[in-house]
Amino acid sequence: MEAIENKVVEPPSEESVLVDAARAGDIGAFESLVRRYDRNVFRIAQHITQNREDAEDVVQDAFLKAYQNLGQFQGQSKFYTWLVRIAVNEALMRLRRRRPERMISIDEDVKTEEDSMPREIADWSPNPEQLYTHAELKDILGKTIQGLPPSFRTVFVLRDVEGLSTEETASALELSVPAVKSRLLRARLQLRERLNKYFKRRDGDTKL
Amino acid sequence: MKCSDFLKELTDYLDNTMDSHTKAELEEHLQWCHNCYVVCNTTKSTIEIYRDSKLYELPDELRTRIHSAIVTKCQCHKDETAAATQLEASEKKSSK
Numbered sequence: 001m002e003a004i005e006n007k008v009v010e011p012p013s014e015e016s017v018l019v020d021a022a023r024a025g026d027i028g029a030f031e032s033l034v035r036r037y038d039r040n041v042f043r044i045a046q047h048i049t050q051n052r053e054d055a056e057d058v059v060q061d062a063f064l065k066a067y068q069n070l071g072q073f074q075g076q077s078k079f080y081t082w083l084v085r086i087a088v089n090e091a092l093m094r095l096r097r098r099r100p101e102r103m104i105s106i107d108e109d110v111k112t113e114e115d116s117m118p119r120e121i122a123d124w125s126p127n128p129e130q131l132y133t134h135a136e137l138k139d140i141l142g143k144t145i146q147g148l149p150p151s152f153r154t155v156f157v158l159r160d161v162e163g164l165s166t167e168e169t170a171s172a173l174e175l176s177v178p179a180v181k182s183r184l185l186r187a188r189l190q191l192r193e194r195l196n197k198y199f200k201r202r203d204g205d206t207k208l
Numbered sequence: 209m210k211c212s213d214f215l216k217e218l219t220d221y222l223d224n225t226m227d228s229h230t231k232a233e234l235e236e237h238l239q240w241c242h243n244c245y246v247v248c249n250t251t252k253s254t255i256e257i258y259r260d261s262k263l264y265e266l267p268d269e270l271r272t273r274i275h276s277a278i279v280t281k282c283q284c285h286k287d288e289t290a291a292a293t294q295l296e297a298s299e300k301k302s303s304k
Contacts, residue, residue, distance in 0.1 A: 038266060039271075042264065060278055063282075067278075129257050161263075185216075189247075
């Protein structure tokens with residue numbers, strides 16, 4: 001006698017219902033997906049391109065491309081991870097167009113480990129972000145991240161700003177998990193080094 | 209454990225994605241190595257500051273403009289696809 005298997009069929013998520021409806025031509029459903037992720041896509045695009053007009057174009061082009069290619073979305077990854085992959089490619093393409101003299105690729109790697117080795121070991125002030133006004137802090141953070149190679153910047157933004165897991169970041173960027181981890185470590189250490197000059201403890205700071 | 213070994217593991221340590229044995233080794237290193245302690249703390253702060261900074265928020269006005277552009281473009285694509293399908297069907301019909 002055959003064993004009866006109780007297969008648990010999970011109900012489709014709200015997101016997969018929206019994706020299916022959009023695939024069938026429901027633009028209202030697609031607009032709901034846009035509302036859900038537009039802020040994330042804009043942040044990612046602006047971090048990569050470092051240019052507001054480019055970021056705006058990337059958001060439009062990425063969503064349009066996603067809509068046009070919904071038929072190819074297999075549902076094996078999350079819709080958001082798939083969308084991020086499209087958005088990152090669009091953003092890198094714009095960056096290449098703007099800086100054709102520089103080779104820009106997500107596969108770009110750094111030659112040595114030296115670039116990320118801590119050079120300055122200084123403790124930071126308690127609550128370093130409170131040393132500056134909101135506008136000053138934004139300026140510092142923007143300038144600092146801009147100095148990272150695009151391949152590091154992208155991994156850092158997806159992983160640490162947008163909160164994707166290492167596996168999701170690897171899938172979105174078509175990189176291996178060890179490659180994501182290696183870039184993430186270097187990005188974090190390089191940013192830390194560059195922020196030292198703004199946040200390090202000064203004379204007169206109260207020691208914790 | 210050497211400082212260079214600590215650094216290699218820093219990402220997994222900060223993300224808490226390591227086995228308990230390695231974690232204990234790293235924490236033992238942190239107890240006596242001030243440099244690694246500082247690097248670890250300031251790297252953690254770096255991540256938190258960026259995460260909380262709300263850098264590059266999408267303003268409502270721009271958001272509305274982007275939405276309307278996306279919807280218009282999607283509608284155009286939908287209409288073009290429908291027209292192409294209709295044309296193809298009528299060509300097939302007339303060729304029979």
